[in-house]
Amino acid sequence: MDLDPAEMVNEIKEKVILHWNCRGLTELPEIIRKYGSHIQEIYLKWNKLTTLPPWIIELFNVTNLYIYGNLIKELPAELGNMSQLTVLDLSANKLEEIPSCIGNLINIESLLLNDNYIKKLPMEMSQLCNLQVLSLSGNEFVALPEWLGSLPKLKELNADNNYLKELPNRLTLAPKMSMISVCSNRLKYLPLNGFLSSPCIRFDANEYLNYLSYPVLIQLACQIHTSVTRDSVNILGYKCFTLQCEDNTLSANIKLNIKINASCNKSIVIELPRQILRIHNVNENKTVSLWELALRKVYKQRYKHTLHISTSPINIKVIYKQNTKRNFDFLMPSINFASYNLLTNGPATICVNSYCQQPIFTEAWVIVGISHHVYSITTIALCCCRSCAFEFMTNSNMIVNFHWYCIN
Secondary structure: OOOOHHHHHHHHHHOOEEEOOOOOOOOOOOHHHHHOOOOOEEEOOOOOOOOOOHHHHHOOOOOEEEOOOOOOOOOOHHHHHOOOOOEEEOOOOOOOOOOHHHHHOOOOOEEEOOOOOOOOOOHHHHHOOOOOEEEOOOOOOOOOOHHHHHOOOOOEEEOOOOOOOOOOHHHHHOOOOOEEEOOOOOOOOOOOOOOOOOOEEEOOOOOOOOOEEHHHHHHHHHHHOOOOOOOHHHHHOOOOOOOOOOOOOOOOOOEEEEEEEOOOOEEEEEEOOOOOOEEEOOOOOOOOOHHHHHHHHHHHHHEEEEEEEEEOOEEEEEEEEEOOOOOHHHHHHHOOHHHHHHHHHOOOEEOOOOOOOOEEOOEEEEEEEEEOOEEEEEEEEEEOOHHHHHHHHHHOOEEEEOEEEEOO
16 A cells, blocks of 8 residues: 555644554554654554564553554564553564563553464563453463462453463462453363452363363352253353363373263263372371471461352352461472472362361362262362361262272
């Protein structure tokens, strides 16, 4: 498209929002540098930009920058100096990595990175204390960083169409989260713990996801307000909860073979989150490891984290509040790095015995069955000890219990 410089100058002078979509631009015209210091929003969608100029930092009034559908492979370091930005859309470009300078965008509220070739996020992004929407769909993520759950204002996380096998455990503690969308990934499980903010979770088309934890199942069933039907499985997760299990011999996670029907030898294999290192069935009277006991005690000194489950009506609330001013950083010299990570990322779950509420980190008694809330979804409940497991089995709404054995 032939662009008249005089017309462009007039447009820049007269407007605070520039709509320069679909203009065939191969570079950002420098006339905006000369006349556009007042511009607040710039739309550059569906052009042919291959880079952004270093002088873009001179546009110090721009708060919204949309560069969707271009050919950008790298971002200039100067972009990190545009701390006034609140919306940045870099979707549908050729980006393979996000530079650490993005962590300087302290006022950013929406960061859209869909449809690129990104595999990881820089640690510096953990400083984005005002970030509310993070969209990562259509990239190459296998895992997401735990620090996402520590972003204080994050409300929406979109990560559809990646290669995710799990979600960060710390997401269950995110205080403002209202939406998590992770459809069309390779998830084998969702976090076991109930979610603090009870977000809407979309996880359709994760063909290897074949069970839910009891607290998460109740949260999701509460959200959809559905009657108990045999079709509820399609409401909660379309193309999930099949009998299939990914054949991955390299995975060190604990796997359970679940006997669904002994008469016809029907079974499924489920994989537990990697935080769980030791499990017991309800008949095993074992002593919890000193490491697990220490993790529980240290955690409870700092936090109160409990699940309150009421089944009539279906309701679940997660309370997570700091009890003292002690910080885990203060304890770091006396604990190893693995313990520190477990403590900061939060417990794998909370004992489902409502009279107990112990945090569980690495070791649990496992009950597998079907809940009356949704007949067709295999459900697991974790307890902190044998007595709690018996108590839960006696008083819970698990209408069917399955036999299981560990296969690795």
